[in-house]
Amino acid sequence: MKITILADNKIIAPKSLKAEWGFSALVESNEVLMFDVGLGTALNNLIMLQKPFPEKIILSHGHYDHTTALYPFPKKLRLYAHPDVFLPRFFEGRFIGLPFQKELVLNNFDYLEQREPMEVSKGIWALGEIPREFETAVLKDSFAIRDGKKEKDEILDDQSLAIKTNKGVVLLLGCCHSGLRNTVKWAEEVVGDEVKFIIGGTHLIAYPEDKILEIVKNLKVDLIAPTHCTGLKAEMIISKLMGENYKPAGVGSEFEF
Secondary structure, rough: EEEEEEOOOOOOOOOOOOOOOEEEEEEEEEEEEEOOOOOOOOHHHHHHOOOOOEEEEOOOOOOOOHHHHHOOOOEEEEEEEHHHHHHOOOOOOEEOOOOOHHHHHHHHHEEEOOOOOOEEOOOOOEEEOOOOOOOOOOOOEEEEEEEEEHHHHHHOOOOEEEEEEEEEEEEEEEOOOOOHHHHHHHHHHHHHEEEEEEEEOOOEEEEOHHHHHHHHOOOOOOOOEEEEEEEHHHHHHHHHHHHEEEOOOOOEEEEEO
């Protein structure tokens, strides 16, 4: 099983790749899956890296930096997503939601509504709504419109991928608004094995230094490769605390398990 970062804020591989404020990763296993699609660089980077085209797409949540590049994927490609990905969303007064009407997405994709954990390919689970016992990373001054009414946006659609390997669970994160500790705990419950590898956006950028230290010190993993919304301060803390178990990651990074 191989994971390749296709969209991120920074570039790792020395190729003609592009970076953006967004996230997308390709999972090559029994099937080829794309987890999030980013803003617009993922397809170019996929081609430049000579990667196979995805057979299925899974969305982590409905923010623009994870969903904008849904086109020009082929008509009726299978798409897994929580129904809340279609909610109009705003942060500090600006629109940050999925930039397509729901009807257009339903017409173009084979959409499968997914609230609960679901095995989207053999040994790979989309985690669905994640129970929240510990801290979360929702956005301050943000709201969504549901049934014509304004509400605080708890980003309940935020989910991650949990991939079972013979070395433990690989946790692939989009933004982890549900909270890193909550997501790790839920992945272990769903898969029935320990999370040993974490790759993707942790959204630790949302926390002060003492909270980042508390969260990272509680991780018992063999690898953490943070991307996207982790933040430079948090990444430096992770590097210091995790030592050789920390790996810088960005566009072009590949991980094999």
